[in-house]
Amino acid sequence: xxxxxxxxxxxxxxxxxxxxxxxxxxxxxxxxxxxxxxxxxxxxxxxxxxxxxxxxxxxxxxxxxxxxxxxxxxxxxxxxxxxxxxxxxxxxxxxxxxxxxxxxxxxxxxxxxxxxxxxxxxxxxxxxxxxxxxxxxxxx
Numbered sequence: 001x002x003x004x005x006x007x008x009x010x011x012x013x014x015x016x017x018x019x020x021x022x023x024x025x026x027x028x029x030x031x032x033x034x035x036x037x038x039x040x041x042x043x044x045x046x047x048x049x050x051x052x053x054x055x056x057x058x059x060x061x062x063x064x065x066x067x068x069x070x071x072x073x074x075x076x077x078x079x080x081x082x083x084x085x086x087x088x089x090x091x092x093x094x095x096x097x098x099x100x101x102x103x104x105x106x107x108x109x110x111x112x113x114x115x116x117x118x119x120x121x122x123x124x125x126x127x128x129x130x131x132x133x134x135x136x137x138x139x140x
Contacts, residue, residue: 003049003061004030014052021057031066033096037115067096073104088130090138094121098128111135 001017021027029050035042050061066072077084084105091097092114101108110116110128113135121131132138 001025001027001053002030003027003046003053005033005036005046006049007043009049009052014056017053018056021053021059027053027057027059027061029061029064029066031096032061032064032068033093035115037092042115067091067093068099068103070100070104073100073106077104090132090135092116094124094126094128098126101128102126109138 001020003017006013017025017027027050029046031046032050033045034047036045054060063069073084073087073089077087085107087101087106088109089097089101089104089106090109090111091101092111094110094116098108098110107130108128109130109132110121111132111134112118112121113133118131121127
C-alpha cells in the first residue's frame, strides 16, 4: 500500500488499504508532509493519509520514498556524479527538505517563502546551513 498526497482520498480507499494490509501488504509512503501549500492557505498532505491508514490497521510506514528520505538525494548525486558536500539542498520545509539534505550529507538552505516561518524554524533542534528570505537570494 502506497500512502501519498491524494485530493480524492475517501473511505473506500481507506477500506482497500485496510484489507490489503490485513492480507499481508506492506505500507510505504511517497512523503510525510503534513500540509501542501496552496494559494491562500494549505491542504492536508500525505501525512493525513498515512495517519488514517496507520490508525485503522496498526501498521507503521516501513519507509518513505520521498522527503525526508535521503534516497532521493543520494540517487541524484549518483546519477550526476557529484559528492554530497558539493551540493546545496534548498526547500521550504525544515522537517522534510532540511532533514533530507542533512541526512544525505549536503549543505541545506531553507527558503522562508513557503511553509516554514522564522518562528517555526526556532522550534527545531536542527537548523539549515542557510536561511533565505526568497529563492532569489540564491543568485545575486
